[in-house]
Amino acid sequence: DKHAKTVYVNSPMAEMLGYTEDEMTGKHLFEFMGEKYVETAKENLQHQEAGISEQLDFEFLRKDGSRVNAILVTRPLTDGKGNYDGSIAGIIDVTERKQAETALQESEEKYRSLLESTEDSIYLVDRECKYLFMNKQHFRRFMMMVVDSIDGRSYEEFHSQAETKEFRGKVNEVITTGKSDRYVYESQRDGGVYLRTLTPVKDPQGRITAVTVVSKDITEIMCAKEELRRSHRELLIEHERRKLLAGRLIELLEKDRRQTAMELHDQVGQTLTSLKSDIEMIQGKLKPEQADLTAFTASAQKGAVQAMRDIKTISRGLRPATMDALGLVSSLRELLNDVQQHADLRIHFFTHGFSGRLVPEKELGTYRIAQEGLNNIVKHAKAENVFVNLIKKGKNIELSVEDDGVGFDVETALRVGKKALTLGLLIMQERALQLGGEFNVDSRIGKGSRLMVEIPI
Numbered sequence: 001d002k003h004a005k006t007v008y009v010n011s012p013m014a015e016m017l018g019y020t021e022d023e024m025t026g027k028h029l030f031e032f033m034g035e036k037y038v039e040t041a042k043e044n045l046q047h048q049e050a051g052i053s054e055q056l057d058f059e060f061l062r063k064d065g066s067r068v069n070a071i072l073v074t075r076p077l078t079d080g081k082g083n084y085d086g087s088i089a090g091i092i093d094v095t096e097r098k099q100a101e102t103a104l105q106e107s108e109e110k111y112r113s114l115l116e117s118t119e120d121s122i123y124l125v126d127r128e129c130k131y132l133f134m135n136k137q138h139f140r141r142f143m144m145m146v147v148d149s150i151d152g153r154s155y156e157e158f159h160s161q162a163e164t165k166e167f168r169g170k171v172n173e174v175i176t177t178g179k180s181d182r183y184v185y186e187s188q189r190d191g192g193v194y195l196r197t198l199t200p201v202k203d204p205q206g207r208i209t210a211v212t213v214v215s216k217d218i219t220e221i222m223c224a225k226e227e228l229r230r231s232h233r234e235l236l237i238e239h240e241r242r243k244l245l246a247g248r249l250i251e252l253l254e255k256d257r258r259q260t261a262m263e264l265h266d267q268v269g270q271t272l273t274s275l276k277s278d279i280e281m282i283q284g285k286l287k288p289e290q291a292d293l294t295a296f297t298a299s300a301q302k303g304a305v306q307a308m309r310d311i312k313t314i315s316r317g318l319r320p321a322t323m324d325a326l327g328l329v330s331s332l333r334e335l336l337n338d339v340q341q342h343a344d345l346r347i348h349f350f351t352h353g354f355s356g357r358l359v360p361e362k363e364l365g366t367y368r369i370a371q372e373g374l375n376n377i378v379k380h381a382k383a384e385n386v387f388v389n390l391i392k393k394g395k396n397i398e399l400s401v402e403d404d405g406v407g408f409d410v411e412t413a414l415r416v417g418k419k420a421l422t423l424g425l426l427i428m429q430e431r432a433l434q435l436g437g438e439f440n441v442d443s444r445i446g447k448g449s450r451l452m453v454e455i456p457i
Contacts, residue, residue, distance in 0.1 A: 029089075055073045069094050118135070118137065120214055121217075124210050283301070328354070345378070350388070376424045395456060396437075437453060
């Protein structure tokens, strides 16, 4: 009525608020409203008295205290004389829609917050490459204020013709194929390098109407990559220089070894031979009563013979005489026999495929690796058996030296740097590298060791 008391309530209205029709009839309408809407209702009542119909967003209270979001439509009623006599109200429950709108608004706020908090430029363009949206980061790239309008402004206003042509082509491709695209772009305007991702945007009917662009500044990353490439090039150059230097050092070392071996054999060896002959001559001229001198000369002769043997062994270690004459297999067999005679080892040698000679540096390098491997076994392995395999397979030489000794942890040895063992491994590795080959060593504590070398012929 005109005092806002309910005269009639239909069942949907009563059910909506959790009352019966009788419970609501005769009560003041304000009792069923949220407090902040009472003043609005009073104003609406005044409007009704003035004969004005209205539609308002309203909030009602259910009997259980929960709230109902509603649209309130009111129209004034008059008596037979045209005087205001009350109102008729239609109420539509829009709680679910309101909740959905609120959730959507919160989602949009979170999405916008995400768009504005990122360091990436994010913008939306239509088929004509006109801007529909851009985040704050993109505004800043263009030196624009966020309050500036982008209505009607297009990509070509901020980029060169070549850049615009390329961008249009990318946008058209995304719209045509319906697939996202990603590419690296270098800006002519600020010199930055950006990773662009273009994604199609569809309307409710599934038609592509726009393209979202996410542009990530990767200038520092690209600079870092270029610096890394430069460093890599320098390292390769330095590696080649080091390899060349190491090769030269090995060459000089072999030259010195060969010369020293020849000098020992030719000069010291000849001197010892002459000394032995002189002692024998002196022995032949001694008289029976000079027995004490005979003992001294016999001892001297024995020493000379032993020195000659030592010189021969040292000379062979420095440069095996058989290498130049007979080649790798014979030299290696002689080395193994010498090691077996002087060390408490059983050496098992197997060779296959060597019918001719190889390039001298390949033969000598392979021999030196085997020699160093055997030296390591004698010094550190405490082994009983050694297995040496030398095979010519296809275009490669395959050498393996295996023992049944105490073994060692390869990683720990290299990391800690045990001098003798580590140096031996590094020397063998460098030899293989200089020959263009590969060197590997496998060992476990208590399980022996095995080194493997593969060298291209």
